[in-house]
Amino acid sequence: MAPDSVYGVGNSYAFDTIGIxxxxxxxxxxxxEVVNVPVPVD
Structure with missing residues (x-):
């Protein structure tokens, strides 16, 4: 779940995830390979 989605923002997710x-x-x-990318949440 990305932090820029309504669900991600509402749950204070500070990362995005991609798969390779x-x-x-x-x-x-x-x-x-699962890669978590830290994303600052304002």
Missing amino acids: LHTGKSFPDWRL
């Missing part, structure tokens, strides 16, 4: 999909030669080698 790392693919491999076969599907079982795929990995999802």
Whole structure:
């Protein structure tokens, strides 16, 4: 949930989250990396 959404602001979230999909030669080698990005909330 992003801090710039109504839900994020109402719950004082100070971060945004993105996912990076790392693919491999076969599907079982795929990995999802979750990255939390701090965002100042005024």
